[in-house]
Amino acid sequence: MARGRGRLSNIELLPEECGPIVAWAAEMLQDRDANMTDIYGQFVGKLEAIQREYRGELDFKIPSLSAFGRYSMKLATLTQRLNDTREIAATLAERFDPDASDNLTVIAAEAIKTLVFEVLTNAGEAGIDPKGAMSLANALRAAAQAQGVSTARRQKLEADMAEKAKAAVSAVVKTKGITEEGAAEILDKFLGVKK
Template structure:
């Protein structure tokens, strides 16, 4: 089974990838109208062809193609934003350990979503689309690393606090270790 007809964005030369990435960023910023962005997109494409003095000719996507591209990018951005919002809302409702578990689960979900999107759209994704998906994975992994680091620092702080209180109250080392095991699940 074939991949179907290529979109006008798929047929643009690699030299235009920077212009496509710029348009994608402008669309996701939501500060300008699509019509204004498209007009500048056309200008940039024409300038690129002029710069190459006839050695680079390509068909500039029509406004309707630009609109379809915009909708596709908006769906992708919205899906990633919704995932981030759900994670943020859920993490506020859980204690640190539950939030860490949720972070791990979310990172795995994001990775899975990206892999599914790559599998479903590998023939339609532009290099900048892949770059955005890679960025989503990197940000998710950074969140997971930060969560793990925060948990480790919290554990260190709580262990030190238990030891300090134990010394102040004259408790034995065995009692201090028992408290840590009960409260923190730490076994030294």
């Protein structure tokens, strides 16, 4: 039996027209300038205004304070996870050079590909629903794109470095009287750049 994501919350059940209000509430909760009860009061007021605007044509139940509190906690947890991930990524980016970063991208992409293969292998006779298949396909595509972007970024950094090395050696050649052959040798042997 396929496992779903569970029952939708009352906030997730709100109609599309309420989307901007939910987004506003999420932003207010993340700003932490007002307390949750005050934000909830404004949230209810905005939803009631939508109900009046549509004069009964748009029928929905306004989420309770407890549902809003659960949404707030879920949002806070997700926000904290994202912030932690950003901090970790920033720390790793400072410590790794482009080659190490490329290696990390390749390893992560291969891990995603392996995970997708394992999911497909363990799906059994029930198979995977279309939505799950699409998610797996998106994960594979994203992994492949990440590898391509990482390689392109590394190549651009190498090209930029080569140009800077050529410019620096040219400046030294002019001021110190080094021959063109000497400059080519410096670029080739010490910096790994072809003139």
